[in-house]
Amino acid sequence: MAGNLTDNGSDNFSWSSDDEVEKEKEVFDTGSSLTTLPSFNGTAEGSSSSGPSSTLFRHFVGAGFSESLVAKAIKENGEGNMESILNALLTYSVLESSPSDEPDIEKSSAAEQNGDFAERINDLFGQTNNGDSDQKIDADSDFWSSDYDENIPEELSDSDSCFGMEETSGTFSEKEQKLSFLADMGYPKEEVSIAIERCGPDSSLEELADFLCAAQMARASDASYVDPPKPKLFSDYAKHKKRKMLEYEMRRKKQKGIFEEDEPIRLPKPMIGFGVPTEPQLPFHRTLPETAQAPPYFYYENVALAPKGVWDTISRFLYDVQPEFVDSKFFCAAARKRGYIHNLPIENRFPLLPLPPRTINEALPLTRKWWPSWDPRIKLNCLQTAIGSAKLTERIRKALEDYDGEPPDHVKKFVLDECRKWNLVWVGRNKVAPLEPDEVEMLLGFPRNHTRGGGISRTDRFKSLGNSFQVDTVAYHLSVLKDLFPGGIKVLSLFSGIGGAEVALHRLGVPLKLVVSVELAEVNRNIQRSWWEQTNQTGVLIDIVDVQQLTNERLEQLVKRFGGFDLIIGGSPCNNLAGSNRVSRDGLEGKESSLFFEYIRILDAVKSIMGGKKR
DNA sequence: ACTACCATGAAAATGCTC
DNA sequence: GAGCATTTTCATGGTAGT
Secondary structure (H helix, E strand, O other): OOOOOOOOOOOOOOOOOHHHHHHHHHHHOOOOOOOOOOOOOOOOOOOOOOOOOHHHHHHHHHOOOOHHHHHHHHHHHOOOOHHHHHHHHHHHHHHOOOHHHOHHHHOOOHHHHHHHHHHHHHHHHHOOOOOOOOOOOOHHHHHHOHHHHHHHHHHHHHHHHHHHHHHHOHHHHHHHHHHHHHHHOOOOHHHHHHHHHHHOOOOOHHHHHHHHHHHHHHHHOOOOOOOOHHHHHHHHHHHHHHHHHHHHHHHHHHOEOOEOOOOOOOOOOOOEOOOOOOOOOOOOOOOOOHHHHOOOEEEEEEEOOOOOOHHHHHHHHOOOOOOEEEEHHHOOOEOOEEEEEEOOOOOOOOOOOOOOOOOHHHHOHHHHHHOOOOOOOOOEOOOOOOOOOHHHHHHHHHHHHOOOOOOOHHHHHHHHHHHHHHOOEEEEOOEEEOOOHHHHHHHHOOOOOOOOOOOOOHHHHHHHHHOOOOHHHHHHHHOOHHHHOOOOEEEEEEOOOOOHHHHHHHHHOOOEEEEEEEOOOHHHHHHHHHHHHHOOOOOEEEEEOOHHHOOHHHHHHHHHHHOOOOEEEEEOOOOOOOOOOOOOOOHHHOOOHHHHHHHHHHHHHHHHHHHHHHO
């Protein structure tokens, strides 16, 4: 396997005695365990851990976890990733404890402890909270990293400020308490939130528990729903993180102006990521955070122009790997600005051949004849899920027919605006039209008729295509896998849609030994399945409808059966992030886009299962 | 100011079955 | 053509970058 970077944090370090712990504190006070976020163009991200830090150890112990568990969690996850360690700790504390086994946690409310810790994690995620840099720093704060020093003091004081805030909204903290309590009883946080919403903010704990119990019983009667305790924990944790982040953002909005803005991830200009085949670019290295280096490879995609802060959050949850922002206009004739977070090598990439046409003119030669000189477009805009209506093209035709030759400026402007907005092309005199589905397929790099037939409607074709990868772009990034997996690759494809990732790998000539594909829409699964059959694949294709079905248990089975995954790839829904959404652009916590947390849940789970297997 | 943007929901239009 | 299902059309801001 290629990225053989199993953590061996236990190499030269042992947690066996308190003395050692004390000693380590001194040693690592000045060490940096995290580094500054690099500027986009590939300055080294630095190692995420320069050595075992006892402060890390003490911090978790201080958060209420027992020393043995903390030692174990750090050993197994390395020090680089707070997420994994916390995840592991939460796992242990549920799985391994009958409560009396863990007096450290039990003596005070475990939920409160964990909640408080998660709160602090979140405030780290926020990075911004306050600019007070002259507060005293206690030993607890130094482990975060030297680079976060400016932000450290607030990590201490933030509990103060949080309480201050919560006092201003009494129901919030009351809700918080109920949440914590019920979560501690084992109910998923999200369900508790829903219960509070349904039963009202003044509902008693008994009422809420009744509601939750009824909900679980109703669900249990659904045979298809598997809800074993272990995976639920992962799911809970993701939801927990999500909720915490949401709260954090809410607080932040409330407190606008008090705290300075964090330094946001910025989009590169030109948007060529770590390079594209057609633009000159100096080669450079990047060094991934250590936790991101362990197998499997992962590849996450979403819209580049998400609301502010979303990419920062995504990046933090994906081991602080910096996104690679690429506009597909450097690969094909249509723009497609997307961010990709992955831990693939970036050296020796190569493009799919033949290179696709890169102008409208080349891609759609029949439009050349009718293209007016006053329409300067060379590239199409982003191919979206909806197309211009026939009525609109009719209005445009009528507007143009009133004039011989060039229309006046205001008509030109109207026509050009609409053409840009809806990606209309010239198909006759005074006649514009939206793209046909097969043209979209071609522009996105799919085989002709990929989405055609099999019961899918024209509307749904546009929808599925609009939500898909640009194959050439993704294939360029994935091309490095060809040499790494000459014998074939085992892929876990989440939210796989019409199978852009699979098509890309196939076109690259990477044999698909195994594809486990998760896709909710039946039409999309059918498209993938028929593509699979038509391309005479010899590997195994497993369809899974819902990410919820991909429980930890199921993942363990799959890993056991197939020997792990080489690549976890997917783009989570962008509905609530995309600029086109006028109704529910709610950010990452939106209904669909929050499925991002399922992605990291599954990625974390696979990492830990595979990591566990290796030892 | 100007541009672009993996959208949603309701109403209207169209298609399908009987 | 009635009744139902599906598809098409329209109206609907707001964010962030340039």
